[in-house]
Amino acid sequence: SSTTPTTRSGSAPATAQVADGTGWLRRPQNANGTVLVTSRVRRQQTWGESSAVHHVVPLGEDDGASMLLERTGGLGGTNEQARRLSRQLGGLPLALRHAADVIRAVSESQISLDSDVRDFETFGRAVAARVDAAPGQAGPDLSELLGREIVEKVCGIAMDLLSSQERAQAASLLKVFACLSIAPVPYRCLLGDPPLSQSPLFPGITPARTHAALAGLEEFGLVDFYEREGVAERDLAHVLTLHPVVHGVLREDPEVRDRPADYYGLAVRMVIRATRHRNPDHPANWPLWAALAPHALEVSRACLLGELKLSDRTVRTEALELARLTARYLIATGLLGPAYDLVLPMVERCASFGFDVDDREILGLRHEQGRIHLDREQLSQAEEVLARVVLARTRILGEDHADTLASRHKLARAINEQEGREAEAEEMLRSIVEAENEVRGREHYDTLVVRHTLARTMRALGRHAEAEAEAWQILDISRRNHWPPSTPEILRVRETLTHALLDQGRATEAEQVIREALRDAAQPADSNMVMRFRYTFVLVLLGIVGRTPEAVNELKALVRDLTRVVAPEHPLLVQARALLQKLLREMPG
Template identity: 35%
Template structure:
């Protein structure tokens, strides 16, 4: 790992506030996004607040619909703010599959679901939506749940069902004390059935729109009548009004350079907008289509970018277009926007860190992006700094004709950026998980864009595929096997199209997919996938190539888990013989296969043979790799497990304590391997009847695993179950 990568890991590792509950979305309403004054929504806000605060039998589901940029989220936020002192309020974003799933999982935790329930639901073995709604319906107090940006109906409905059926994420609360508030663009009464009330969040009147402009700019930009005229042309769209107000607030500070004509007033902005947007003159008020609204927003932010150009700032425009290719999720711009990579791009051109910061600040000043600094004890943590785009600003930029024409170039820049960052982050390493939490949605979004592009660059495809594969590995490390499988299959679709079925990267992804299928308990599917990969690797690489032998080793592990012990042992022996011949006795792959073969002795209850083999492997690993190498420590732990299984608990405890001491020194006291050893030590203490000590150890491991791995990780669930099964501790000193 290079120094830069090490620095990234060091900074992220020192940020515990971002490392808790990896992959979880906050379910606290983002009240900081509220404007100082909300104009033109008094009646709607009062009606919704009354519906939330007072128990009404019907309806308990309110759908706020309206065109993009109409202020639906602002209305929902204000209702949530008013309700928060009287009841629990939860906020879940449905902008994408990841954010919706993570938010609902966090909600289940907040509602009191135990670790085993969550693991079953989010591994696909039970219904996650049933779990959440059973907990909501069981509450006896008032509560409010907001599901924001619920535009994708397929995410809301159950598999092979409809939203109106009320069995997906959106349901009618059984209690008159619960309220569900949903924001989305489309009205579509057929989607909701009869149990939801649809409420239009319409454009603002000219009078209210003028007040929004005056709130932002003040009277220096012109009269109230001028503001009303501009608000009319902006169709009372709050997002457009915000962009125009931010523009005028910025333009008043622009010097009157020779050859420039600063737009400083409502009237001047209106004239300029009309010269760019002829549809304003030809479409009757109230009859604008979505395309017209999007074009209006495009013209508005283009005027803002023109202002920056007039100020000599040319880099914000390509930066905004670049950012529009990322997902509807917080963007960790300190990690992703590397001036060295941007400078090599013809889209952005030479740029320094200082220039990059100024360009982003300029975009934020004009309300084109929102920059957020998250609370963190370490101000040097790059993940504390994120930015976001309004969904409509993202969409209009992403689909701008000039951007579509240059999409391969933008994807090339982002591919290089993603590759540089993710290549330094081991998805299996908890220290890297906070970064993956932010990066995974963008890796998926970029891969999806790449898959729909006409002109796909081979190197860009490889870089983005590897980043997306890393995110799949991350989901697998968290125990989110179903999500990992989905990501692997998306990566495979691109790899097969661009680099071919037989490419090493494609085979690596298929190999990891098979690993995930095995973890999901889908052993037949895993076997099929491993056999297919093995056939290609035998043909392309040869029978005794190292990767071919690794696949054979993993296939034998599937046999073992299927209970086909004779086949597994025979294959482990065959692989081991080939590895000894081609790789040598002290090669890491050879030693791993020896450990797998030793495990066959263990499951076959040949404990003496298992002990002898593990001792011999451990001696070889210590000579070849060193006492503190990870594989040496794993084998040492396996030896301790055999001793415990033989009933030699005193010896097992001593070995576990030796392993624990080494792992704490080498890996740290909260590394997953360290926690595994501590869990096994606790089990050994329990087997000796020292239950108070065992309970103390299990509790410490459980707290650490919940914090580092998340409460729904299989290892966390294992420790929670072990703790629950312990009898009440006798009165013994701890």
């Protein structure tokens, strides 16, 4: 894949550079670690002094011939015929592999094929008929454009052979896979009904035909299947991959370009079906979302921000919903940078794909935008975005609609976190809790989320015992309803409880609560939420006699992580640095 020197992925600052090791590519912390990147960018300056750039050239004639002979098991012809085909294919490993796999598949097939391709000689003639190559353009000096053309034509031969068999739908299936990300595809999760059977691309498709199509793709070397180690869920363990060049070639396929709503629309629906009833906020569903998020990002962006110009509004609407759900997963797991990079362009450019900023589909994305600001502690930006969403949702959906209540709650949270506005927030929250009790019920997850924010408000107003009691009630309900202890909101309730106990001078009890929250958290130690818990843990240690040195060590580690992953002006980093400097000044020696 290609790359550029700058990146905004993850939590890295917008100015992060690949070359200086502050962007997405960084020096491994482990002395034995190596990061391998494939790219068409060859300039050493792009990668920096800590990287070594290695130019990978095509195989020589003899090496290419050996690859053909070994992969076909000697079925394709003589050594000299293999050398000629290797030279004709420019020594390109991918083209050589596809040629060998096609020849082997034809030789071993039980099905009569209406094709002249049988061996190295006949395959070479088939390539010559498709590629108009200048003489002498082979070997290490093969141009990138000609190399891509050779791979495209070799791939085309395999696709034509598949279409001539009883597995004609294999070619269409491969093109659908190419609409997804280059990441491994958990195909068992995606290939169920009804999306496949309802698609005009697959008339009369059955599980048996789907299996035959997959087998054909593997037989002709167009996909690789493997099982991921250490993955408990069987459907997630089994994945397939496409070579990046094949992936790129098929995206430019004339049929895919002519029928984007069919191909990309099916890709969107397959991912939506696989994630249906799998709430992205719940940690139990995160393995599935982790496997599908790259594909959700890819297809939603392609449908809405790419060059496809989809005329089918239904597909665009479904892509927006997929983007919203994916943003929720990214926010829940602390990946705020990727979430923001997904949401913001869709909001800003919604008119380009036929939506208004106040359409309910775009309001869903704007709500997530406000949540991202909130989790980044950008409170004034969060309030501004969410206030507008509340006004629009109230006008369109009504004041007590579930979506409006969700935005009203996030707005109240943004106000509550701003010093001196707690009383204003409390009034808002009590009215939201009353409405949620009627709309969703007293023990519904969303109702308890609002109650938690109310508990935080009580604590901010100095009513620590009330805040403690409210937090315990929420935790009791969560246990009764069997919510996982790693659920992000339940973890946050335990953080609030920790503060309420600490405010009442009960540091030992507070330590037990925050330790359990840190133990149960599913996010990494340098995620925004967990780093906030770590800061709370430091405050608890400082409240226990004799634990200051331990607190300082914890705080030093936290400041290092914060400095690495958040912007210098991030409130938590500012607080942590100030506290560390104060403690170091006050410590003896």
